[in-house]
Amino acid sequence: MISFPAKGTHVTVRWGILGCGDVVRKRVAAAIQAVDGCELLAACRRDADSLKTFCDEFSVPRGYPSADQLLADEEINAVYIATPVHLHLPQTLAALAAGKHVLVEKPMALTPTECELMINAAKEINRTLGVAYYRPFYPAIERLGQLIQTGQLGKVLAVQIACSAPIVLEEDGSLPWRVKSQEGGGGPVMDVGSHRIDVLLRLFGDVIDIRGICSRKSPDAVENVATFALRFDDGPQASVTCLFDAVHDPDSWTVIGTQGIVDATPLNSGRLVIRTCDGDQVEHHPPHANYNVPLIADFVAAIEEGRPPHVSGEDGLRVNEVIEQIYRDAR
Template identity: 40%
Template sequence: MEKLRWAIVGLGDIVRKRVGPAILEQPQSVLQACVTRDPDRRTDELRALVPGKVYTDFEQMLTDTEVDAVYIATPVFLHAPQAIAALRAGKHVLVEKPMALDASEAEAMNVAAKQAGRRLSVAYYRRFWPTFQRVHSMLEQGDFGQIVLARVALHSWYAPSPNDSNAWRVRPEYSGGGVLSDVGSHRLDLLAWWFGLPQKTVSDVRTRTQDYSVEDSATGILVFADGFPCTLSFQWNSKTWTDELHIVGSETKVSLTPTDSDEMKITCGRETTTSRLNRHPNAHYGLIDDFATSILEGRAPRFSGDDGIAATQMMDWIKQAATCRTWIEGG
């Protein structure tokens, strides 16, 4: 195989702005097909992506022997059934985050991948950014000393109109949850990558401000293996935007404010230095590049379906702790 032939399922904002352009730019990739229920409403996207074929039926696309890999960018409730069907049809699968509605669905996707002998990964693309890789290296090297605290906060205002194409995110039967699933999952994945799964969790998850059924507020404390706490605050009910991540050690502190900046502040004692680690202009490029080359080279991707379960498992525990209104064991 000289090039990986992709099909994209779903043509929302992420595909239009990032995933599609990343596949087109990746030198060993070809966009073989797109699947959309209404191509007449997606003429601009299709004109920009220029896929080899356009399908309106997902199952029909799966019979296409010229498709090697499928990028699934549909609402969360479709992730597990579509991924499992694609894997069983012999396709490799890269699925949007969160991986599934819950950890049991995510595990079923992993089982299907292993039975089919195909690659499965999840679009937690921040693992491929230099700043977060630098944090990972610092943790492996022991630069922090003893970790004593981590803090994550992401606050914004999200109140889509009923006619908004993204309004499915506030319908629990489609999304599985609100701010925790949609944006919190990215930060939880980073925590799982750096620290593993927590040992115990306490949380409060509720809808406080917005007029929809999914949560607009998720706060909590995760206690990790070394006994240090991580405080979480994810909000869709504040117009005062916040995006912060801090890791505090006995020797060194790292601050990413905003988290998605290319800059990171490293504090040792009272001395703070700022490092700038530029990423690719397309946030998804590293993810697409690694997945494509892993298949062509016959190796595992740097981020697997097994890795993808972690954030979903943490979300399950956070929701469970909020329901129980007490600490729960987990990890």
């Protein structure tokens, strides 16, 4: 179990989950159940058999076939939204209107305007709103930030990143929502690229120039290959290639400075190879075995302490603003 000490009054966060897809089954449900002060009270899925299977697997006492029914449950005080991106705005607004705190999957919404509506709604009723970007909690990212801030790499010149996500067909053989533009908002830029954008913004600050190239299998499809370049206010440039369909995820991350290079490939491993004039140094900073546990723990602490979570709605908005400009330039 992991717990973050709270300064405020202790509360039990009783969670309901909207959407029981892969990410929830693999990590989110177990993460909620692993954090002190949390109770996974309910889940929602339209398919009755799938809902029962999920509730049985994770010993969830309440299963609801509709979001409205789950949100009407007065014992639930926080909702994790893990549905397709086009549902994030309406479901977040409905959850907030029902008085719940909301942690929403990434990307936060389809557009920056939608993100702003979600942020304003949370502020109006004084509820906590967070976005499920979990890589800021990686110890390797914290260490990378230290190397950059202390100047051990000299002046950072460039960052090179490549990442991919598989496309798995639904049980009936149909395409998943991630490749449907009306449901997911885009392809790998929205899906896996958003994670990298979030970390880059945290490490290097404001973006002052954005370029994007997107390739599609057909004119009406989302991109399956995208490369974008970001130039930051303090000078560094980042180039990111994100893909659907690649057999292996390169998960590469290389930072190049005037005095050194850090290779954090694969990023999910936590292994850093630091190359300077003094030679190579290998460090290991593995993430939590369940990536979502520190994210959930911080969100609960934010509720207790009356502060914004480490990954706030404003952070989600910044990522969506960059994504929108990438797509605009690519067009």
